[in-house]
Amino acid sequence: MNNFFYILIVFLIITSCTEDEGVKFQPDSFYINTEATVVNEADGTLEITFNTSKTYTSDLIINYTLTGTAEDTIDYSVLPTTSITILAGELSSVLTINLINDSLIEEQEDIIVTVTDTSDPTLFLNNSDIITISIIDDESFAFQNGILIPNFGNVTTGTVSFISNDFTTTQQQIYNSVNSEDPGNGLVSIGFNNDKAYLIATDDNKITVVNRYSFLKEATIDIGLNNPRYFVVSGSKGYVTNWGDTAITTDDFIAVIDLTTNTLETTIPVEEGPERIIALNGKLYISHKGGLNYNNIISVIDTSNITVIPTIPVGDMPDEMIVDDTNNIWVVCEGKPSASGSETGGKLKKINTSDDTVNTTIDFAPTEHPKTLSYETGKLYYGLAGGIYSMLETDTTLPTTPIITIPTFSMSVKNGNLYTTDAVDMISDGTLKVFDLTDNSEIQSITVGVIPTEIYFN
Numbered sequence: 458m459n460n461f462f463y464i465l466i467v468f469l470i471i472t473s474c475t476e477d478e479g480v481k482f483q484p485d486s487f488y489i490n491t492e493a494t495v496v497n498e499a500d501g502t503l504e505i506t507f508n509t510s511k512t513y514t515s516d517l518i519i520n521y522t523l524t525g526t527a528e529d530t531i532d533y534s535v536l537p538t539t540s541i542t543i544l545a546g547e548l549s550s551v552l553t554i555n556l557i558n559d560s561l562i563e564e565q566e567d568i569i570v571t572v573t574d575t576s577d578p579t580l581f582l583n584n585s586d587i588i589t590i591s592i593i594d595d596e597s598f599a600f601q602n603g604i605l606i607p608n609f610g611n612v613t614t615g616t617v618s619f620i621s622n623d624f625t626t627t628q629q630q631i632y633n634s635v636n637s638e639d640p641g642n643g644l645v646s647i648g649f650n651n652d653k654a655y656l657i658a659t660d661d662n663k664i665t666v667v668n669r670y671s672f673l674k675e676a677t678i679d680i681g682l683n684n685p686r687y688f689v690v691s692g693s694k695g696y697v698t699n700w701g702d703t704a705i706t707t708d709d710f711i712a713v714i715d716l717t718t719n720t721l722e723t724t725i726p727v728e729e730g731p732e733r734i735i736a737l738n739g740k741l742y743i744s745h746k747g748g749l750n751y752n753n754i755i756s757v758i759d760t761s762n763i764t765v766i767p768t769i770p771v772g773d774m775p776d777e778m779i780v781d782d783t784n785n786i787w788v789v790c791e792g793k794p795s796a797s798g799s800e801t802g803g804k805l806k807k808i809n810t811s812d813d814t815v816n817t818t819i820d821f822a823p824t825e826h827p828k829t830l831s832y833e834t835g836k837l838y839y840g841l842a843g844g845i846y847s848m849l850e851t852d853t854t855l856p857t858t859p860i861i862t863i864p865t866f867s868m869s870v871k872n873g874n875l876y877t878t879d880a881v882d883m884i885s886d887g888t889l890k891v892f893d894l895t896d897n898s899e900i901q902s903i904t905v906g907v908i909p910t911e912i913y914f915n
Protein backbone atom coordinates (compact mmCIF):
# COMPACT_ATOMS: atom_id res chain seq x y z
CA MET A 458 0.00 0.00 0.00
CA ASN A 459 1.45 3.32 -0.91
CA ASN A 460 1.50 6.33 1.40
CA PHE A 461 -1.41 8.07 -0.32
CA PHE A 462 -3.84 5.22 0.25
CA TYR A 463 -2.54 4.71 3.77
CA ILE A 464 -3.25 8.38 4.61
CA LEU A 465 -6.67 8.19 2.90
CA ILE A 466 -7.68 5.14 4.95
CA VAL A 467 -6.54 6.76 8.23
CA PHE A 468 -8.51 9.87 7.26
CA LEU A 469 -11.65 7.83 6.55
CA ILE A 470 -11.35 5.97 9.87
CA ILE A 471 -10.95 9.25 11.79
CA THR A 472 -13.91 10.80 9.93
CA SER A 473 -16.17 7.82 10.55
CA CYS A 474 -15.15 7.74 14.23
CA THR A 475 -15.99 11.42 14.59
CA GLU A 476 -19.38 10.97 12.95
CA ASP A 477 -20.21 8.01 15.13
CA GLU A 478 -19.27 9.57 18.42
CA GLY A 479 -22.21 10.40 20.61
CA VAL A 480 -24.33 7.69 19.03
CA LYS A 481 -22.47 4.44 19.27
CA PHE A 482 -18.81 4.15 18.53
CA GLN A 483 -19.03 0.57 17.33
CA PRO A 484 -22.10 -1.59 16.74
CA ASP A 485 -22.41 -3.86 19.75
CA SER A 486 -22.18 -7.48 18.71
CA PHE A 487 -24.67 -8.42 21.44
CA TYR A 488 -27.17 -6.38 23.47
CA ILE A 489 -30.58 -6.50 25.09
CA ASN A 490 -33.27 -3.85 24.85
CA THR A 491 -36.90 -3.11 25.69
CA GLU A 492 -39.43 -0.50 24.57
CA ALA A 493 -39.85 1.01 28.05
CA THR A 494 -37.73 0.74 31.15
CA VAL A 495 -40.52 2.18 33.32
CA VAL A 496 -43.79 0.27 33.24
CA ASN A 497 -47.03 0.21 35.22
CA GLU A 498 -48.01 -3.08 36.81
CA ALA A 499 -51.33 -2.78 34.97
CA ASP A 500 -49.56 -2.70 31.57
CA GLY A 501 -49.89 -6.46 31.12
CA THR A 502 -46.68 -7.66 29.51
CA LEU A 503 -43.18 -6.45 28.97
CA GLU A 504 -40.88 -7.68 26.20
CA ILE A 505 -37.11 -7.95 26.50
CA THR A 506 -35.30 -8.53 23.22
CA PHE A 507 -31.89 -10.24 23.04
CA ASN A 508 -30.02 -9.23 19.86
CA THR A 509 -26.89 -10.31 18.00
CA SER A 510 -25.29 -8.40 15.13
CA LYS A 511 -24.68 -11.57 13.09
CA THR A 512 -26.45 -14.86 12.62
CA TYR A 513 -25.08 -18.13 13.96
CA THR A 514 -25.09 -21.47 12.19
CA SER A 515 -26.17 -23.16 15.42
CA ASP A 516 -28.46 -21.97 18.24
CA LEU A 517 -27.02 -19.34 20.58
CA ILE A 518 -27.92 -20.12 24.20
CA ILE A 519 -28.03 -17.06 26.46
CA ASN A 520 -28.02 -17.47 30.25
CA TYR A 521 -29.34 -14.67 32.41
CA THR A 522 -30.38 -13.90 35.97
CA LEU A 523 -33.45 -12.01 37.17
CA THR A 524 -32.75 -9.92 40.25
CA GLY A 525 -34.05 -6.68 41.76
CA THR A 526 -36.70 -5.89 44.35
CA ALA A 527 -39.58 -7.25 42.25
CA GLU A 528 -40.19 -10.92 42.93
CA ASP A 529 -40.90 -13.68 40.43
CA THR A 530 -44.43 -15.16 40.92
CA ILE A 531 -45.41 -12.23 43.21
CA ASP A 532 -44.79 -9.17 41.05
CA TYR A 533 -44.29 -10.86 37.68
CA SER A 534 -44.12 -14.26 36.03
CA VAL A 535 -41.76 -15.32 33.28
CA LEU A 536 -40.81 -18.49 31.46
CA PRO A 537 -38.11 -19.52 31.02
CA THR A 538 -36.39 -18.00 34.03
CA THR A 539 -32.73 -18.68 33.34
CA SER A 540 -31.98 -18.92 29.62
CA ILE A 541 -33.24 -18.07 26.16
CA THR A 542 -32.17 -19.17 22.69
CA ILE A 543 -31.53 -17.20 19.53
CA LEU A 544 -32.17 -19.81 16.87
CA ALA A 545 -29.61 -20.55 14.16
CA GLY A 546 -29.94 -18.05 11.35
CA GLU A 547 -31.85 -15.50 13.44
CA LEU A 548 -30.76 -12.22 14.99
CA SER A 549 -32.95 -11.93 18.07
CA SER A 550 -35.22 -13.61 20.57
CA VAL A 551 -37.91 -12.11 22.78
CA LEU A 552 -38.50 -12.86 26.46
CA THR A 553 -42.02 -11.94 27.60
CA ILE A 554 -42.47 -10.93 31.23
CA ASN A 555 -46.05 -10.99 32.53
CA LEU A 556 -46.65 -8.22 35.07
CA ILE A 557 -48.89 -9.22 37.97
CA ASN A 558 -51.54 -6.59 38.56
CA ASP A 559 -52.46 -7.08 42.20
CA SER A 560 -54.55 -4.80 44.38
CA LEU A 561 -51.83 -4.10 46.94
CA ILE A 562 -50.30 -0.70 47.54
CA GLU A 563 -46.58 -1.18 47.01
CA GLU A 564 -43.31 0.65 46.57
CA GLN A 565 -41.82 1.03 43.11
CA GLU A 566 -39.99 -2.23 42.30
CA ASP A 567 -37.27 -3.21 39.85
CA ILE A 568 -36.51 -6.22 37.66
CA ILE A 569 -32.82 -6.46 36.68
CA VAL A 570 -32.06 -8.79 33.76
CA THR A 571 -28.34 -9.63 33.59
CA VAL A 572 -26.79 -11.83 30.90
CA THR A 573 -24.19 -14.00 32.66
CA ASP A 574 -22.80 -15.99 29.71
CA THR A 575 -23.67 -17.42 26.31
CA SER A 576 -22.83 -20.55 24.35
CA ASP A 577 -20.40 -18.43 22.31
CA PRO A 578 -17.50 -17.88 24.74
CA THR A 579 -15.96 -15.28 22.40
CA LEU A 580 -19.06 -13.07 22.62
CA PHE A 581 -18.14 -9.95 24.53
CA LEU A 582 -20.55 -9.09 27.37
CA ASN A 583 -20.74 -5.56 28.73
CA ASN A 584 -23.16 -3.04 30.25
CA SER A 585 -25.51 -3.31 27.29
CA ASP A 586 -26.30 -6.82 28.45
CA ILE A 587 -27.93 -5.66 31.68
CA ILE A 588 -31.28 -3.93 31.78
CA THR A 589 -33.30 -2.55 34.71
CA ILE A 590 -37.07 -2.18 34.45
CA SER A 591 -38.96 -0.19 37.08
CA ILE A 592 -42.51 -1.27 37.87
CA ILE A 593 -44.84 1.49 39.03
CA ASP A 594 -47.63 0.35 41.32
CA ASP A 595 -51.00 1.47 39.95
CA GLU A 596 -52.66 1.46 43.40
CA SER A 597 -50.09 4.02 44.62
CA PHE A 598 -51.32 6.57 42.08
CA ALA A 599 -54.92 5.42 41.70
CA PHE A 600 -56.32 8.84 42.65
CA GLN A 601 -53.82 11.11 40.93
CA ASN A 602 -54.97 13.30 38.03
CA GLY A 603 -58.55 13.56 39.12
CA ILE A 604 -61.16 15.34 41.20
CA LEU A 605 -61.76 14.56 44.88
CA ILE A 606 -65.14 15.29 46.45
CA PRO A 607 -65.61 14.91 50.20
CA ASN A 608 -69.22 13.98 50.97
CA PHE A 609 -70.42 15.09 54.41
CA GLY A 610 -72.76 12.14 54.87
CA ASN A 611 -76.00 12.34 56.78
CA VAL A 612 -76.33 10.06 59.80
CA THR A 613 -74.18 7.68 57.77
CA THR A 614 -70.42 8.14 57.42
CA GLY A 615 -68.77 10.70 55.21
CA THR A 616 -67.18 9.39 52.02
CA VAL A 617 -64.83 10.59 49.28
CA SER A 618 -65.66 10.35 45.56
CA PHE A 619 -62.99 10.31 42.83
CA ILE A 620 -63.51 11.32 39.21
CA SER A 621 -60.62 11.07 36.73
CA ASN A 622 -59.69 14.27 34.89
CA ASP A 623 -60.98 12.82 31.61
CA PHE A 624 -64.29 11.88 33.37
CA THR A 625 -64.02 8.25 32.21
CA THR A 626 -63.56 6.81 35.71
CA THR A 627 -65.70 7.47 38.77
CA GLN A 628 -65.16 5.70 42.07
CA GLN A 629 -67.23 6.23 45.24
CA GLN A 630 -66.11 5.70 48.83
CA ILE A 631 -62.42 5.55 47.94
CA TYR A 632 -61.23 5.90 51.55
CA ASN A 633 -63.55 3.11 52.64
CA SER A 634 -62.46 0.76 49.87
CA VAL A 635 -58.71 1.29 50.37
CA ASN A 636 -58.76 1.15 54.17
CA SER A 637 -61.83 -1.02 54.91
CA GLU A 638 -63.13 1.55 57.38
CA ASP A 639 -65.05 4.82 57.40
CA PRO A 640 -63.33 8.22 57.44
CA GLY A 641 -65.90 9.47 59.98
CA ASN A 642 -69.09 11.45 60.17
CA GLY A 643 -69.43 14.97 58.88
CA LEU A 644 -66.64 14.96 56.28
CA VAL A 645 -66.58 18.72 55.80
CA SER A 646 -63.33 19.33 53.91
CA ILE A 647 -59.92 18.03 52.88
CA GLY A 648 -56.59 19.80 53.41
CA PHE A 649 -53.47 19.05 51.35
CA ASN A 650 -49.74 19.19 51.87
CA ASN A 651 -47.21 17.62 49.48
CA ASP A 652 -48.30 14.00 49.08
CA LYS A 653 -50.62 14.03 52.09
CA ALA A 654 -54.33 14.72 52.36
CA TYR A 655 -56.10 15.52 55.64
CA LEU A 656 -59.73 14.41 55.86
CA ILE A 657 -61.66 16.52 58.36
CA ALA A 658 -64.57 14.66 60.02
CA THR A 659 -66.17 17.43 62.04
CA ASP A 660 -68.82 15.33 63.80
CA ASP A 661 -66.21 12.84 65.00
CA ASN A 662 -63.61 15.53 65.94
CA LYS A 663 -61.09 13.65 63.83
CA ILE A 664 -58.61 14.25 61.03
CA THR A 665 -57.45 11.23 59.03
CA VAL A 666 -54.11 11.61 57.27
CA VAL A 667 -53.80 9.67 54.00
CA ASN A 668 -51.47 9.52 51.03
CA ARG A 669 -53.35 11.78 48.62
CA TYR A 670 -52.70 9.54 45.60
CA SER A 671 -53.33 6.08 47.10
CA PHE A 672 -55.66 7.17 49.94
CA LEU A 673 -53.90 4.71 52.22
CA LYS A 674 -54.31 5.86 55.83
CA GLU A 675 -51.14 7.05 57.50
CA ALA A 676 -52.30 8.55 60.80
CA THR A 677 -55.25 9.81 62.79
CA ILE A 678 -55.37 13.12 64.65
CA ASP A 679 -58.18 12.90 67.19
CA ILE A 680 -56.90 14.59 70.32
CA GLY A 681 -57.51 18.28 70.92
CA LEU A 682 -60.03 18.95 68.12
CA ASN A 683 -63.56 20.23 68.74
CA ASN A 684 -65.81 20.70 65.70
CA PRO A 685 -62.86 21.01 63.27
CA ARG A 686 -63.77 22.67 59.94
CA TYR A 687 -60.95 23.57 57.50
CA PHE A 688 -57.24 22.84 57.31
CA VAL A 689 -54.34 24.72 55.77
CA VAL A 690 -50.57 24.28 55.89
CA SER A 691 -48.07 27.07 56.44
CA GLY A 692 -44.42 26.10 56.83
CA SER A 693 -44.15 22.86 58.80
CA LYS A 694 -47.44 23.25 60.62
CA GLY A 695 -51.07 22.57 59.91
CA TYR A 696 -53.76 25.00 61.09
CA VAL A 697 -57.34 23.85 61.64
CA THR A 698 -60.33 26.05 62.40
CA ASN A 699 -62.44 24.72 65.31
CA TRP A 700 -65.81 25.96 66.54
CA GLY A 701 -65.39 24.39 69.96
CA ASP A 702 -68.75 23.91 71.66
CA THR A 703 -71.28 25.57 69.32
CA ALA A 704 -73.24 26.84 72.36
CA ILE A 705 -70.18 28.59 73.81
CA THR A 706 -69.09 31.78 72.06
CA THR A 707 -65.66 32.04 73.70
CA ASP A 708 -64.04 28.61 73.25
CA ASP A 709 -63.32 28.74 69.49
CA PHE A 710 -59.75 28.15 68.38
CA ILE A 711 -57.21 27.32 65.70
CA ALA A 712 -55.53 23.95 66.32
CA VAL A 713 -51.83 23.99 65.40
CA ILE A 714 -50.74 20.56 64.17
CA ASP A 715 -47.14 19.31 64.15
CA LEU A 716 -47.06 17.67 60.70
CA THR A 717 -44.16 15.35 61.50
CA THR A 718 -45.86 13.75 64.53
CA ASN A 719 -49.48 14.45 63.49
CA THR A 720 -50.25 15.72 66.97
CA LEU A 721 -51.73 18.89 68.40
CA GLU A 722 -48.93 21.32 69.20
CA THR A 723 -50.93 24.21 70.60
CA THR A 724 -54.17 26.10 70.17
CA ILE A 725 -54.75 29.76 69.27
CA PRO A 726 -57.95 31.24 70.77
CA VAL A 727 -59.97 33.23 68.21
CA GLU A 728 -63.39 34.86 68.03
CA GLU A 729 -66.49 32.80 67.40
CA GLY A 730 -67.11 30.57 64.41
CA PRO A 731 -63.80 30.36 62.48
CA GLU A 732 -64.54 28.74 59.10
CA ARG A 733 -62.33 29.01 56.01
CA ILE A 734 -58.60 29.52 56.38
CA ILE A 735 -56.03 30.74 53.84
CA ALA A 736 -52.24 30.88 54.29
CA LEU A 737 -50.67 33.85 52.47
CA ASN A 738 -47.43 35.80 52.95
CA GLY A 739 -46.68 34.32 56.39
CA LYS A 740 -50.16 35.08 57.62
CA LEU A 741 -53.39 33.15 58.10
CA TYR A 742 -56.69 34.72 57.06
CA ILE A 743 -59.74 33.20 58.72
CA SER A 744 -63.37 33.92 57.85
CA HIS A 745 -65.59 33.88 60.93
CA LYS A 746 -68.96 32.81 59.65
CA GLY A 747 -70.01 32.28 63.24
CA GLY A 748 -70.44 28.52 63.66
CA LEU A 749 -74.14 27.95 64.37
CA ASN A 750 -74.33 31.61 65.34
CA TYR A 751 -73.48 34.72 63.23
CA ASN A 752 -70.20 36.58 62.99
CA ASN A 753 -68.81 39.23 60.64
CA ILE A 754 -65.01 39.37 60.75
CA ILE A 755 -61.82 38.08 59.13
CA SER A 756 -59.10 37.38 61.68
CA VAL A 757 -55.44 37.49 60.71
CA ILE A 758 -52.68 35.51 62.42
CA ASP A 759 -48.96 36.12 61.96
CA THR A 760 -47.52 32.59 61.79
CA SER A 761 -43.98 33.70 62.70
CA ASN A 762 -45.01 34.43 66.28
CA ILE A 763 -48.58 33.03 66.32
CA THR A 764 -49.99 36.45 67.11
CA VAL A 765 -53.54 37.42 66.28
CA ILE A 766 -53.41 40.72 64.40
CA PRO A 767 -56.50 42.99 64.87
CA THR A 768 -59.46 41.58 63.00
CA ILE A 769 -60.97 42.97 59.78
CA PRO A 770 -64.70 43.77 59.93
CA VAL A 771 -66.55 42.54 56.81
CA GLY A 772 -70.21 41.64 56.16
CA ASP A 773 -72.36 39.17 58.07
CA MET A 774 -71.46 35.48 57.77
CA PRO A 775 -68.22 35.65 55.76
CA ASP A 776 -67.51 32.23 54.28
CA GLU A 777 -65.52 31.34 51.15
CA MET A 778 -62.38 33.30 50.29
CA ILE A 779 -60.22 33.34 47.17
CA VAL A 780 -56.78 34.81 46.49
CA ASP A 781 -56.81 36.83 43.26
CA ASP A 782 -53.98 37.22 40.73
CA THR A 783 -52.55 40.21 42.64
CA ASN A 784 -52.50 38.30 45.95
CA ASN A 785 -55.45 40.13 47.44
CA ILE A 786 -58.32 38.25 49.08
CA TRP A 787 -61.98 38.33 48.13
CA VAL A 788 -64.53 37.01 50.61
CA VAL A 789 -68.20 36.30 50.06
CA CYS A 790 -70.37 37.31 53.03
CA GLU A 791 -73.74 35.55 52.93
CA GLY A 792 -75.58 38.05 55.09
CA LYS A 793 -77.91 36.95 57.90
CA PRO A 794 -80.87 34.82 56.78
CA SER A 795 -84.45 35.91 57.47
CA ALA A 796 -84.64 33.18 60.13
CA SER A 797 -82.21 35.22 62.20
CA GLY A 798 -84.89 37.85 62.74
CA SER A 799 -82.48 40.56 61.57
CA GLU A 800 -81.88 39.71 57.91
CA THR A 801 -79.01 41.42 56.11
CA GLY A 802 -77.97 41.25 52.46
CA GLY A 803 -74.79 39.57 51.29
CA LYS A 804 -71.58 41.40 50.42
CA LEU A 805 -68.46 40.83 48.37
CA LYS A 806 -65.43 42.30 50.12
CA LYS A 807 -61.91 42.67 48.75
CA ILE A 808 -59.13 42.78 51.32
CA ASN A 809 -55.90 44.52 50.44
CA THR A 810 -53.38 42.11 51.96
CA SER A 811 -50.56 44.68 52.11
CA ASP A 812 -52.31 46.54 54.93
CA ASP A 813 -55.15 44.10 55.71
CA THR A 814 -57.96 46.56 55.12
CA VAL A 815 -61.10 46.29 53.01
CA ASN A 816 -60.72 48.32 49.82
CA THR A 817 -63.79 47.21 47.87
CA THR A 818 -67.35 46.43 49.01
CA ILE A 819 -70.10 45.31 46.66
CA ASP A 820 -73.55 44.99 48.23
CA PHE A 821 -76.28 42.52 47.39
CA ALA A 822 -79.97 43.33 47.93
CA PRO A 823 -81.14 42.96 51.57
CA THR A 824 -82.73 39.57 50.88
CA GLU A 825 -79.92 38.16 48.68
CA HIS A 826 -77.54 35.60 50.21
CA PRO A 827 -74.67 34.50 47.93
CA LYS A 828 -73.17 31.15 48.98
CA THR A 829 -70.09 30.23 46.99
CA LEU A 830 -67.09 32.02 45.48
CA SER A 831 -64.53 31.01 42.85
CA TYR A 832 -61.98 32.86 40.75
CA GLU A 833 -59.95 32.39 37.62
CA THR A 834 -57.97 34.86 35.50
CA GLY A 835 -59.60 38.07 36.67
CA LYS A 836 -63.16 36.80 36.94
CA LEU A 837 -65.20 36.14 40.07
CA TYR A 838 -67.93 33.47 40.12
CA TYR A 839 -70.56 33.17 42.84
CA GLY A 840 -73.74 31.20 43.46
CA LEU A 841 -76.98 32.95 44.34
CA ALA A 842 -80.54 31.60 44.55
CA GLY A 843 -80.29 28.84 41.93
CA GLY A 844 -77.93 30.67 39.59
CA ILE A 845 -74.21 31.08 39.01
CA TYR A 846 -73.04 34.60 38.22
CA SER A 847 -69.77 35.86 36.80
CA MET A 848 -68.20 39.31 36.96
CA LEU A 849 -64.84 40.92 36.27
CA GLU A 850 -62.81 41.67 39.38
CA THR A 851 -62.78 45.31 38.22
CA ASP A 852 -66.58 45.55 38.01
CA THR A 853 -68.18 47.82 40.61
CA THR A 854 -71.72 46.54 40.24
CA LEU A 855 -73.18 43.04 40.35
CA PRO A 856 -74.35 41.21 37.22
CA THR A 857 -78.11 40.85 36.88
CA THR A 858 -78.30 37.64 34.82
CA PRO A 859 -76.80 34.25 35.79
CA ILE A 860 -74.43 32.56 33.33
CA ILE A 861 -75.77 29.16 34.43
CA THR A 862 -79.08 28.38 36.10
CA ILE A 863 -78.49 25.61 38.62
CA PRO A 864 -78.59 25.20 42.40
CA THR A 865 -75.01 25.17 43.70
CA PHE A 866 -73.83 23.69 46.98
CA SER A 867 -70.10 23.98 46.28
CA MET A 868 -68.26 25.37 43.28
CA SER A 869 -64.81 25.54 41.76
CA VAL A 870 -63.39 26.91 38.53
CA LYS A 871 -60.33 25.45 36.88
CA ASN A 872 -58.85 25.75 33.39
CA GLY A 873 -62.00 27.23 31.90
CA ASN A 874 -64.37 24.66 33.39
CA LEU A 875 -66.81 25.36 36.20
CA TYR A 876 -67.48 22.49 38.61
CA THR A 877 -70.47 22.59 40.91
CA THR A 878 -72.13 20.12 43.24
CA ASP A 879 -75.77 19.78 44.15
CA ALA A 880 -76.65 18.23 47.54
CA VAL A 881 -80.27 17.68 46.35
CA ASP A 882 -82.37 16.70 49.40
CA MET A 883 -79.34 16.28 51.71
CA ILE A 884 -80.14 12.55 52.09
CA SER A 885 -79.79 11.16 48.55
CA ASP A 886 -76.56 10.99 46.56
CA GLY A 887 -75.52 14.37 45.22
CA THR A 888 -74.27 15.27 41.76
CA LEU A 889 -71.21 16.94 40.29
CA LYS A 890 -71.83 18.93 37.13
CA VAL A 891 -69.15 20.37 34.89
CA PHE A 892 -69.69 23.36 32.58
CA ASP A 893 -67.48 24.65 29.79
CA LEU A 894 -67.15 28.39 30.45
CA THR A 895 -66.53 29.21 26.78
CA ASP A 896 -70.28 28.76 26.16
CA ASN A 897 -71.53 27.81 29.68
CA SER A 898 -72.73 24.44 28.38
CA GLU A 899 -73.00 21.40 30.63
CA ILE A 900 -70.40 18.81 29.66
CA GLN A 901 -70.71 16.30 32.52
CA SER A 902 -73.17 15.21 35.20
CA ILE A 903 -71.80 12.64 37.62
CA THR A 904 -73.33 11.06 40.72
CA VAL A 905 -71.27 11.57 43.89
CA GLY A 906 -72.03 10.95 47.60
CA VAL A 907 -74.40 12.41 50.19
CA ILE A 908 -73.90 16.17 50.62
CA PRO A 909 -70.83 16.83 48.41
CA THR A 910 -69.19 19.67 50.33
CA GLU A 911 -66.11 20.61 48.32
CA ILE A 912 -64.33 20.09 44.98
CA TYR A 913 -60.56 19.52 44.91
CA PHE A 914 -58.14 18.82 42.05
CA ASN A 915 -55.62 16.08 42.79
Ligand SMILES: [Ca+2]
Pocket residue numbers: 498499558559560561594595596
Ligand atom coordinates in the same frame (compact mmCIF):
# COMPACT_ATOMS: atom_id res chain seq x y z
CA1 LIG B 1 -52.76 -3.22 40.77
Ligand SMILES: [Ca+2]
Pocket residue numbers: 498558559560561562563594595596
Ligand atom coordinates in the same frame (compact mmCIF):
# COMPACT_ATOMS: atom_id res chain seq x y z
CA1 LIG C 1 -50.10 -3.17 43.37
Ligand SMILES: [Ca+2]
Pocket residue numbers: 700701702703704705706707708709729730748
Ligand atom coordinates in the same frame (compact mmCIF):
# COMPACT_ATOMS: atom_id res chain seq x y z
CA1 LIG D 1 -67.79 27.87 70.27
